[in-house]
Amino acid sequence: MTPFDLVEPPSLGEALKLLEPDDSAVRPLAGGTALMLLMKSGFFRPKRLVSLRAAGERLARIRIEPNGELRIGAMVRLAALEWAPEVRRDFPVIGHTLRTLANVRVRNVATLGGHLAHADPHSDLPPVLIALGACLVLAGPRGERAVPVEGFATGHYETVCKGDELIVEATIPPLGRRRAAYAKCTTRSADDWPALGIAVAWDDDGAIRSPRIVLGAATERPTRLKAAEALIAGRTLDGALLTRAGEAAAEEADVVADARGSVSYKKQLVKVYVARALRAAGAGPAAP
Ligand SMILES: Cc1cc2nc3c(=O)[nH]c(=O)nc-3n(C[C@H](O)[C@H](O)[C@H](O)COP(=O)(O)OP(=O)(O)OC[C@H]3O[C@@H](n4cnc5c(N)ncnc54)[C@H](O)[C@@H]3O)c2cc1C
Incomplete structure (x- = not known):
């Protein structure tokens, strides 16, 4: 490994001063779990790591x-x-x-x-x-x-x-009467990175208000599925709505293939896991 500086500034202000925006070899260091892997593989060769461990309460x-x-x-x-x-x-x-x-x-x-x-x-x-x-x-x-x-x-x-x-x-923001759940699918070991993750949340006044349905892992970046959100807004959950929401989500989701599944496989996962996440949120207690 090429030698580098490891600095541990005592405040946020000091940490900011030690960053160099035009030099990608100067990076903040938090837990190091991702950075160390990049360094061990030789993909990232730091000049300076700015540890944030002592950067303030x-x-x-x-x-x-x-x-x-x-x-x-x-x-x-x-x-x-x-x-x-x-x-x-x-x-x-x-x-x-x-x-x-x-x-x-x-x-x-x-x-x-x-x-x-x-x-x-x-x-x-x-x-x-x-x-x-x-x-x-x-x-x-x-x-x-x-x-x-x-x-x-x-x-x-x-x-x-x-x-x-x-x-x-x-x-x-406070959860209030918002219901929320996360459902994920791993295709290798249970603690592997997900092939797909679906988070859902909505305000519950007897019907679904301001719903959010967010897809992660199967897309380039976490993405809200707004057609599926619009479909469930103002409604109450039942089996038919779960099926239609899953189908709408799979239709609109711009999924990408990777080592954990093809596009068609991930589309099928979206359909199933949107319904699962909605059902889990609907079954749990709404916050008091
Ligand atoms: C074996 C393994 C399995 C994992 N599996 C999963 C999984 O299944 N699901 C999952 O969600 N995650 C998983 N992770 C990722 C893990 O949750 C961490 O998100 C990740 O490793 C980085 O966290 P870190 O604090 O160690 O960051 P670091 O490695 O310290 O930093 C990561 C990046 O963030 C930058 N950075 C750090 N702190 C700041 C800051 N405050 N401001 C700006 N930039 C900053 C660094 O410069 C660096 O570019 C896995 C990681 C490992 C090593």
Whole structure:
């Protein structure tokens, strides 16, 4: 391995100063689970890694605001998020999703910020965060800006986060009476990357309001299935609606083939898993 500098600035401001937007060999370091693999394979040869481990309390905490909004620092490890009592209580869909994400060794090290910034299209959490209407706070030399998770990834491993910016935290609005669920399919071992993941959420007043149906892993980037959303809006769930929603989703989904399945196989998965995710959300309790 080529020698490189590893720096651990004591604040977010110091970390930002150490980034070099015009030099892709200077990168922030979070859990390192993705970066180390890239380095071991020789794909990425860093000049400087800027560890965010000591970059401040804001990046390390999980907090519920008085209005019920959940704030998660970028350096919060996925396992800490999985086990946080307030997350389990108020946002159970996040804990359920994390329990099937990779394995406990990865979750003990990987962080929320690294997970999102890496922007692997197969990632499990982005569809869930999009369904919940989450935003990211990005900090850079020009200050901070909020970006909806829905618009954060622009393609394979590409995001709107600039080279001189860092993800600071994610904010998730209170669940209220929103129902939510995530259903995924792995085609190899149970802890493998998903071939497909579907997150759904809607406001429940007896009928389905403001639904979101988000497809991940089978597309270039997490994608809302808006025709299927429109089909279920204002309706109540029954077997016929589940079937039609699955069909509409499969019809509109722009899926891509990869090592985990062909286009036709993934279309069939979309049909089945949209219905499963909707049924799971409908069967669970709506938040009080
Ligand atoms: C064996 C294995 C299996 C996995 N399986 C799954 C799976 O099934 N499902 C799934 O969803 N995920 C899976 N993952 C991915 C994992 O969840 C993490 O998302 C990922 O490895 C990166 O997290 P990290 O904190 O280690 O990031 P790092 O490796 O530290 O960083 C990743 C990228 O993000 C950048 N970055 C880090 N923090 C920030 C920040 N705050 N602001 C801006 N840029 C930042 C880094 O510069 C780098 O480019 C797997 C990973 C491994 C190693």
